[in-house]
Amino acid sequence: MGYESWSKEDLIARLTLLDAEKEPPRVATASSPPNPRRLWRTFNFSSYPRRKIALKFCYSGWAYNGLAIQADPTPLPTVEGVIFDALAKARLIDPDAGLEGCGWERCGRTDRGVSAGGQVISLWVRSALNNASPAEEPRPPEKSVSSPEESADSEDAFPGDFGSLDDMDFPAPTKAPIKSEHSYTLILNRILPPTIRILAWSPAAPGFSSRFNCKSRHYKYFFAPDNLDIRLMSEAASLLVGLHDFRNFCKLDPAKQLTTYLRRIMSAEISPVAGSASGMHVLDLKGSAFLYHQVRHIMAILFLVGSGLEPPSVVTALLNVAPGAEGDANLPVVDTRPEYQMADALPLMLYECHFGPGDVEWQVEEEDDADGLSPLGAGLYHQLHSLHARAEMYAALDHEFLRVASVHHAPPPARLPLNVTGFVPDGRTAMNVPLGGAEFRRTAKYIPLLERNRGEHFEVVNERWRVGKGARRDERRKAVDDEGDE
Template sequence: MSSPQYETWPREELIARLRHLDATLASVDSHSRIVLPRRAEARRPRKFDISSYPRRKIALKFCYSGWEYNGLVFQSDKTRRPTVEGTLYNALSECKLIDGAAGPQACGWERCGRTDVGVSSASQVISLWVRSNIGQGETPSHIEGATKSSVDVVENVQKITDSDFPAPDPDSELPQLDASEIETAPPAPVLADDGQKQELRYVTIINRVLPPSIRILAWSPVSTSFSSRFSCLHRHYKYFFSPNGLDLDAMRDAAARLVGEHDFRNLCKLDAAKQITNFRRRIIRTNIRPASILGDDVVTSNQPHMCVLDLVGTAFLYNQVRHIMAILFLVGAGLEPPSVVTALLNADPERPEPPFREGEAPPELVTCKPEYQIADPLPLVLWECSYDEKDVKWQTDADGSENGGDAEVYTLYNQLSAIHARSLIHSTLDATFLKAASNFHPPPHNPFPIHPSSRDEYLRENSSMTLNVPLGGGMTHRAAARTYIPLLRRNRFAHVDIVNERWRKGKGERRAARRAEKLDADDE
């Protein structure tokens, strides 16, 4: 039956109709009621108590694109971009592998080494306690005496905020994951064919939540005393650069002087808050070699597209690799001799550096760091963190199926392969644009490398020239030839003892006072 066309009724008929309906409703039994279908109640999420599950200590090996993040380390202040650790911490919490509300210290969070804003890693390592199917179980033997706790976690970090968990970046060239793929509920225990519990698929579970710019590569069971920081035997950094206009032999000579134990106070950034007084570090190996853009393979071309500095050491100071690379660029350009590295390492009067080779003059004593700009962070990669084989046993989620492993492992490789292919396309397009521009704008004269023995004369004769001093990553420092000052004749920063003392009497005392006030308030 169709409804009456009330909009065509006269006013009197509408009033009569309403009165009829009122009379009809009044005759209905007041106790009767119309039962409407109940709205389905929203299912309440099951409360998850992580303390009721077994835990174990593991190490995670992962890679990340540093240009997507505001550095590796947790930051207590809000940052323009998320940090790598903040993103990873939130992903572990989302997967119910850790208690996210308890803070990093509650899970014993430790990193192998920090990387700064813009710096990437192909093999960073953290160690922590996570939820497990089987508990601690059998673990590799531990390094004797490695009992230090996680002292390198940022102080007063109670909870990682949502701002540390990155929303998809519309400017990113990396493929984004669909949020519907994220699993918030803990997965059911996995059973082997014999009915025994298998360990959680840590690689697969975490990668489903992480953005593509961070990928878990492998995990390892470790002993309760294992420390990703203090158990590391050595760290390997790579710095990729264009060899155009650089004297590679001179750079190799300069890099060779770094090998051994030296005082690197002139080749690092001083962080007075850490109150460091010992700047001696050991470099195990240095090497400068060609690198193919299609991968880290040695190429035989006389003009390689890229070169790489391999730098292996037991430990590194703040910005040490970027300071070293800045000096190597000056040497490669012919603006400084290789011997300048020996002089910069000759920082401690009580332990003077000898001449690097027979026939060289004793190096100048440089107790205070000269002023110079450090290299760009983009080409720097923490390549490998090495551990004793008895301490870690890296594994993935491969299940031994016919195709050689778990499908998620192949998905990981395909994701990274797709990112690599896209980067190669960008490189090819940029090269095409450069070639097109060269038809109208011929490349300017590159004065580098300048022969060191004739440097001063060359700069005097070409005083009107502007020097584009390389800083890596396509960045340069513009300087007029007539105003170039040799490194050892530049202004010097204050001595480290003065900088440390100034901080203790200023910011250090104010920080200590605030902590004392907080402790007094807590006691009350």
Template sequence: MTTNQRSADYSAWSREQLIERLIALEGPKLVKESRPSVSPASVIPVPPRKHNENQNTIPPPTNIIRPPSKEFNFSNHPKRKIALKFCYSGWEYGGLAYQTGPTQLPTVEAVLFEAFAKARLIDRDGGMEGCGWEKCGRTDKGVSAAGQVISLWLRSAVGSVEEEQGKGKGTEIGLVNPVEEGSTNQHQDSGVPGLSEEDFGTLDLSELGSPIAATTILQDSSSKSRHELDYVGILNRLLPPTIRILAWAPVAENFSARFSCKYRHYKYFFSSHLLDISAMREAATHLIGEHDFRNLCKVDAQKQITMFRRNILRADIEPVVDPSGNNDEAMFVFNLVGSAFLYHQVRHIMAILFLVGTGLEEPSLVTKLMNAFDGAENRDLAICETRLEVLDRKPEYQMADALPLMLWDCAYAEEDVKWRTGTLEPSAQDHNHDTDEHSRRCGLGTESNLYLQLHSIWNRSRIYNVLDGHFLRAAEAHHRPPTSPLPLITGTSLNDPSSLNYPLGGGTYKRVQKYVPVLTRNRLDTVEMINERWRNGKGSRKAEKRTFVFKTRISAVNRFEHFWRNDGRNKALKIHHALPHPPTLESEAKETIANLEA
């Protein structure tokens, strides 16, 4: 009696084997439509799986025909410009900015770029310039961020939704559709690189947790609702836990994550140990307004900055709620809000505030350091007994530690950026009804595992905090806490102790035998001298290198054009690929080809 295979039990098959079986059944039909024959290399032998002969099951197929993988063509997909908000733990990285050379720790941008490229949201070969990558603010090694923002162009799945809503104004909001002759690919993007819905046959992959379910919701042909790729979900699955994507927003073509920012908000957390918080608050008030901060930053000679005036919108100190109830050494946060900041500006300001908090310096030191030229701080002359000294050169002092510093927020105009976390594109009808349902569908307030992930990390860090506190309590049974004259009471002087430790933030301290007031310390060179020394030294060498590279590129392009005109297209292209030239020459060669063919 012959067994009917269609009534057999497939329960013994794994998910992967089911998919392979469907590809084996439907694959040949797709292969025949795309190419005349299948090479033997495409036939993949699969070892038979052992099964119970008593069960009515079908053994897995022994040979599966798979179509060869196609090269991903970004020109076949629409793209759009978005802003992306994310957070990261600075102590795990060597800063935010991508570095061309080797670094001791990975940079945040390098890890982000790799995730974007792996998800095929951007073209790896185009680099950061190819996708218009732009960051709001640069953070240095060890500095964290809770609201960092970048803007860039990336792959999209919404098609021409914005154009339908804006009546042909799609380009104004940063969305571009591919225009290719003969292109009929209208299916919705699955979000999985290199695969479409057709590649999965008739198998239902929409179960919870699958990448298809997370990125695509199939819609009725009569429905106007469209779904964008799940940028938040896709990237968070590829990124380490120390970098989390929080939200995204469609933006206009002329939007700039850096120059469209209204203000940046930094937070610096510190303990009240050895500090007079009231004195620090008084000193912080002198920062508000537009001032010259050349003596409260590090001069970055490579940028050749000559204007150091920055506008501070807010500078205050607030207590941080301590769930443990320990008020002996309460935690505080210094809030600094401004339109723009200089290199290491926040950490230099905190170093001065720590000196003021210990009583080693007066709050008026902040104003004195900002008097970089005669009359710069005339408004605060009343706080000093004598006329302010002009400080055109920065005194030597060590800046505060990087660990407690965080870029808290980057603010934009509400009409420019509307953050979302979901995938549904709001339709024109939705804009007329500002309902909770509309907010939920567009991703505002959508439930996500992201909060649970961050809450878990925070909860675990609290355990470390409790453990460290108990280590300290255990040490107190055998070691007496050292005494310190800090903070000094107003009107008292330091009685020349054998050594003195004053805080630098993040649990670090500066140990000195004798404290020297800041205004009496050695002075660094003026800004003009620092910039000139760099121009004549390292800057000159960099300029020579750039000139050499530019001449090499021009020579290579000229040789390419010569071979094109005299030896034909094929030989010119072969010679072009053999030429030793920078990678950026590829785009120049393509441009030259277009001009020659025209």
């Protein structure tokens, strides 16, 4: 038989057939264990009941390319991508159905480098209870995949070895009621890397949405108070409280086509961080909802105020987007954002998401302890305590590096705050303008915010996107829909 004209695929198929004919038939025995991979291939998610739950978790933002799963590859993993893979590995969701198939929704999006202490997602998962609701269809999230510009990076989905679930027993549904639910926190934390920890889970009503049921969000921004006037910063922060138009404190995102930038800030307070040996301070900012990069823009302005480069009243001026918007006819109208650099992402944390009464009832599980003495949740606490202790060791070492270096290298003279040192910019001497996260912008000439170049009005930005990228996106979607109708 001549094989010269055979394709590669045909040759491989022929060789596979010949190898199979040479092997003696295998005789299955009663003691032969089932093949885990075959079980995976035949696992039928539709045979199991599902329920809607909320997951509360924390993560180290510097290790990830942001929260949201991206359509394109990213240099670091995304938090949602790692959690999705863990849920799929635990067979709690069907990976082939994607985010839409499990009704995935997030409470608040965080960008590259931003951490969270109490992020929340809601989704449908496999349940061990027969009275779960398999018939409920998940509502697709408003936006399941984001553009790469809007977030951050990626590495291995499972950078650490935290055990395998390949040998777990997943019995077929039975008519007899099962009283105990899956230990969702334990299962996921065995798979997830230490930089992501599931803190608790809660049963959720079928119509519950972690995004739309959230009543308020609490952000924290940590910073060193060196050369900053905390009193002035606190005065400026207090001017943010209330319902205001924050268009000058955010990055415009034309893809969202926003026409209003009204947001309510419930509280904005600056205070020392409890237990901080270095005197670290934190801005606690609570609001009903936030705009794109709003917190980082707010901190950038507060740093300028704390440095003595801007007065606290600049906050009121930036909020005055129309004549008399802030109740003072003498204020300048700033209807488009002046050019300035937002603060660094590293010190920012989504600290907590608040829901209404009865929306969530957080539950935790803990590994069985042989002596029965460990309190509930002790294992997870010890894991996080170990991470904190190790971080303190690194900080102690870095402090010693700085101390020994100071023997040979004197620290530079403080250039800020201007109102304390008496230093006045002369256009020749460089200043360090703080950006947070131990980052600075060096400049010799400072231009007051209200005298800087302004960006375009959001209506102009929205229209340009609508006739450009938006129109092309709609054409692609129409082409896909037309193909589906054929």
